[in-house]
Amino acid sequence: xxxxxxxxxxxxxxxxxxxxxxxxxxxxxxxxxxxxxxxxxxxxxxxxxxxxxxxxxxxxxxxxxxxxxxxxxxxxxxxxxxxxxxxxxxxxxxxxxxxxxxxxxxxxxxxxxxxxxxxxxxxxxxxxxxxxxxxxxxxxxxxxxxxxxxxxxxxxxxxxxxxxxxxxxxxxxxxxxxxxxxxxxxxxxxxxxxxxxxxxxxxxxxxxxxxxxxxxxxxxxxxxxxxxxxxxxxxxxxxxxxxxxxxxxxxxxxxxxxxxxxxxxxxxxxxxxxxxxxxxxxxxxxxxxxxxxxxxxxxxxxxxxxxxxxxxxxxxxxxxxxxxxxxxxxxxxxxxxxxxxxxxxxxxxxxxxxxxxxxxxxxxxxxxxxxxxxxxxxxxxxxxxxxxxxxxxxxxxxxxxxxxxxxxxxxxxxxxxxxxxxxxxxxxxx
Numbered sequence: 001x002x003x004x005x006x007x008x009x010x011x012x013x014x015x016x017x018x019x020x021x022x023x024x025x026x027x028x029x030x031x032x033x034x035x036x037x038x039x040x041x042x043x044x045x046x047x048x049x050x051x052x053x054x055x056x057x058x059x060x061x062x063x064x065x066x067x068x069x070x071x072x073x074x075x076x077x078x079x080x081x082x083x084x085x086x087x088x089x090x091x092x093x094x095x096x097x098x099x100x101x102x103x104x105x106x107x108x109x110x111x112x113x114x115x116x117x118x119x120x121x122x123x124x125x126x127x128x129x130x131x132x133x134x135x136x137x138x139x140x141x142x143x144x145x146x147x148x149x150x151x152x153x154x155x156x157x158x159x160x161x162x163x164x165x166x167x168x169x170x171x172x173x174x175x176x177x178x179x180x181x182x183x184x185x186x187x188x189x190x191x192x193x194x195x196x197x198x199x200x201x202x203x204x205x206x207x208x209x210x211x212x213x214x215x216x217x218x219x220x221x222x223x224x225x226x227x228x229x230x231x232x233x234x235x236x237x238x239x240x241x242x243x244x245x246x247x248x249x250x251x252x253x254x255x256x257x258x259x260x261x262x263x264x265x266x267x268x269x270x271x272x273x274x275x276x277x278x279x280x281x282x283x284x285x286x287x288x289x290x291x292x293x294x295x296x297x298x299x300x301x302x303x304x305x306x307x308x309x310x311x312x313x314x315x316x317x318x319x320x321x322x323x324x325x326x327x328x329x330x331x332x333x334x335x336x337x338x339x340x341x342x343x344x345x346x347x348x349x350x351x352x353x354x355x356x357x358x359x360x361x362x363x364x365x366x367x368x369x370x371x372x373x374x375x376x377x378x379x380x381x382x383x384x385x386x387x388x389x390x391x392x393x394x395x396x397x398x399x400x401x402x403x404x405x406x407x408x409x410x411x412x413x414x415x416x417x418x419x420x421x422x423x424x425x426x427x428x429x430x
Contacts, residue, residue: 014050015048016049016050017051018087018088020060021055035052037265038111039052083104091111119131210286214293217329218329219263225358250362253398256369280310283314286323288365290325291307295330323368325364326348327350329351373415381408395421396418
């Protein structure tokens with residue numbers, strides 16, 4: 001029997017991708033772009049895509065989603081291509097999934113399972129791995145409606161796995177619930193540790209700038225460009241699943257922390273958003289958000305809408321946060337006419353690949369941080385107090401420095417935390 005679990009293959013599976021299009025429920029995205037995205041989702045997990053199909057229908061069929069004629073048509077393509085895995089780029093009910101597996105004689109997964117598989121392959125931290133497993137188990141729990149060979153067999157025992165009369169499927173569900181409960185407790189411990197790390201980082205303190213955006217918008221490439229870091233960046237969707245942080249040098253001499261976060265994606269199921277909320281908490285903590293957009297993408301506006309909806313959900317607001325800066329990436333892919341037209345709109349256009357526009361972006365970040373994060377303070381230091389002067393230069397932005405005989409008058413922009421620190425240093429007994 002073809003299984004419905006999340007795929008785990010050590011070799012390259014021959015796969016087919018089906019992109020359903022329903023005329024009664026039109027999408028904001030072009031079918032070709034949606035299919036292209038699905039192909040991009042499949043590549044990071046080493047699948048060999050040997051065939052694709054855009055299937056246009058009036059409305060979803062309750063039993064198979066696609067309707068009998070299209071199911072037969074895809075079956076012939078599965079057999080001709082010796083396909084072992086069919087990916088339907090939509091959400092399948094457990095019944096639809098089971099019926100398609102029977103009809104096509106191969107494993108079938110939907111968009112949710114595909115995204116979960118990528119999450120599992122890309123999660124690098126312990127927290128990320130826990131989140132993936134919780135999401136995967138919740139998904140599998142809803143799929144326990146298959147024709148298990150032992151489904152109707154009653155099972156007795158000593159009470160460890162259930163008493164007499166409990167069916168195997170009930171046991172499986174309870175085992176999954178117990179596993180999820182244990183994982184959630186473990187995840188809570190990890191989150192507490194993460195919160196301690198956040199408090200330590202607040203004590204630095206440097207402003208935090210978080211990159212957000214649709215998956216494959218070029219966030220990791222921009223992260224590397226801005227910080228000089230060698231973080232994984234490739235033309236693969238979901239290349240980044242755990243926030244990565246590096247120091248960011250600003251034009252005015254200050255520093256910030258740049259955070260690269262998980263890419264957003266359309267039609268992400270609610271349970272997956274919830275499972276990854278802790279990863280996205282970095283966004284809630286950030287002082288500045290950079291919404292990195294692939295401005296060359298045909299569905300750029302639809303992608304923007306998806307990202308903004310997730311942000312509104314995260315902030316529990318009908319409005320976008322006021323610390324959001326849009327960054328139009330991949331300007332190198334635009335022809336000169338479109339480049340000029342978009343540039344005239346005054347947006348920050350960059351190419352993370354070539355470096356074009358990154359100076360302008362850093363200046364915009366610096367300006368916004370100064371406006372939000374720093375307060376002007378004036379100090380009179382003794383001329384020989386090089387230590388205090390060096391500290392101000394290292395932790396703030398010295399706006400004016402005037403030497404007067406035995407004194408130096410300094411006007412500096414500092415964070416509130418650093419103002420408290422510096423004044424404590426000044427008044428500390430020597």
